Amino acid sequence: MKILVALKRVVDHNVRIRVKEDGSGVETENVRHSMNPFCKHAVEAAVQIKEQNKAKEIIAISIGPIEAKDVLLNALAMGCDRAILLKTEKEQKIEPLAVAKLLKIIVQQEKPDLVFLGKQAIDDDANQTGQMLAGLLDWPQGTFSSKIELEENRVNVTREVDFGRAKISMPIPAVITADLRLNVPRKTALPMIIKAKKKPINIMEAKDFNVDLQNRLIVERISEPPKREGGKILNNVQELANIINELEAEK
């Protein structure tokens, strides 16, 4: 079995996000980036399957600026075998549909049995790429997965859904997107980092793929959420009761 894992480089989720003054977006210059956390779960899932000898090769792919090489290196250090980078311009934004179309071409070239993605990226929270890719390929999809079990020519996926968990069974090939409960991604051991640097990363230009990369959406304005007012420590229950009464009275 061959697995393709698609991953995205995003602003590190522990970095304090700052909205640009003109409201056109968030500050990404001079800010620490790392692998989208959901994608990390997708990589971990693929590596675990390989460790159980159920997969022969894992290919990591990312679409983004040259710096996305770092997150591919991270994926290689976690246990992927080789990587592909479809390079874009530094500030270029690519919408989920274009990403899905590019991924479709790579899927057709590499012919993986499973494609893993994070359920969404924490920068635009679109939650669309996996679904669009499955649609374009006409493959079944198991989104928001918290458990993946392989059978002969089939894959069973437990999905995290609003009303609980749904278990589905799909024929292979299939697209699977990872949720946080799927696994605990491993820490990167130093010897693996050294090994990763010797693994191949094939870099190609995204614009050479004959896919329309034009954005359809226009971002009108991005603004910060309203500031939360700080709490207050009260001296006794009576003070609390008084406040509740006041609030009730205002209603």
Next chain:
Amino acid sequence: MSLTATQIISSLEKILDENSIIFTKEKMQSFLTEPRNRFHQPALAVLKPNSISQLQEIMRFANKYKIPIIPQGGNSGLVGGQVPLYGNELIVSLAKINKLRELNIEEGYILVEAGMILQQVQNIAREKNMLFPLSIGSKGSAQIGGILATNAGGAQVLSYGNGRELCLGIEAILADGSLYNGLKFLRKDNSGYDLNNLLIGSEGSLAIITAAKLKIFPRAKFYETALIGVKNLNIAYQLFQQLVKKAQKRLTAFELISRFGIAIQIENKLINQDFISLQSPYYILAEISHFDIEEKEILTQFFEIAYEKNLINEDSIIAQSMAERNEIWQMREQMSESQKFAGASIKHDISVAPKLVPELIERGIREVAKINKNIRPCPFGHMGDGNIHFNFSQPVKMEREEFLSLTKEINQIIYDIVLSLDGSISAEHGIGQLKIDLLERVKDPTAIKMMKLIKNSLDPNNILNRGKVLKL
């Protein structure tokens, strides 16, 4: 004339409102129970003044009637400085004197009142993309006043310095209630004695710190953080030396952690089961701060070379995101507290020259094993500045009390080694009531004499933290 407890309370009720005086046993409990659960004296009452002027009034009253006062911050001290010794003291909590007075990014300082919690100071600086670098395990409860009174250090002393070095000025109330204003900061100011530095580290025995002007720094753009398995302590020191040479001031932490310390945390599910594979006797937490995102990685490359030279072990990990960095630091910060899970422990907070750290630990472990080879050593700490928390956990099959009865004997062994290496018997936790005899025994007699003269003249009635730091 001395007052009865009832008279004292009713006098205080004229100064403070009823919510600010606590004298029932249950309500005082959280002010009396300290982290190590070693000191169990009651207090006459706990006072929580709302303002500097209320605190001044309390001091004037206490000084007049010679009532012992214990200033208390977050009650996270480890040597009993902040809790009663005699049982008749008044604890004065600074918790309500906790305002932000000024934040000045251009000049790089924050002026806060003593009761502000460390983590809040860190957060205020963080909001402005600045860093207040002092950080200790108890950052969620420790207050600035207590931190300066004990000159706390923590993990970033290596490049930013301890409490004293991070403090540009203080304001304090003396035993007689007068207010000392040392908040003015000038690069050049040789106008008499340096009183700020006298009060910082005096553990509440000379004055009560009420506000402080603290240095803040530009925040690093990114960190390289690694947890490295080493075969022995000499290699750990070698790596430290080489890394300092390479990274200089950017090396912001070089911490040593024993395998046992991480193992307890894994066993008790304080950290993830597969946090690290634990093949090494010691681990190093090293961190480099980068102030430009374009800067090339130093740490990863350094340890890659060390690994190829077979100096470090396979179980070394390098954080790939801030989340992973935070997880590693969380493990380090839980070290002190997590030892509870291994039963009773006998602790030493000591320092020697960094190059003597391997000798200190090896000799200490060897000597203590002679008492009982099942005692479990748990040394950890700031290898970069030579400050080691040299702790010992009880043998698995020994009664708690039996182990604790060895305290004196084990203390003696460790302190003798420290003194033979020209080290300090109290690196960052202070003297409090725990080490008062020890200080008398090991400190230069002239230094002790000077300290007593200072104490007697600033606090002639000996009301401030009576019976702590110095034996009068």
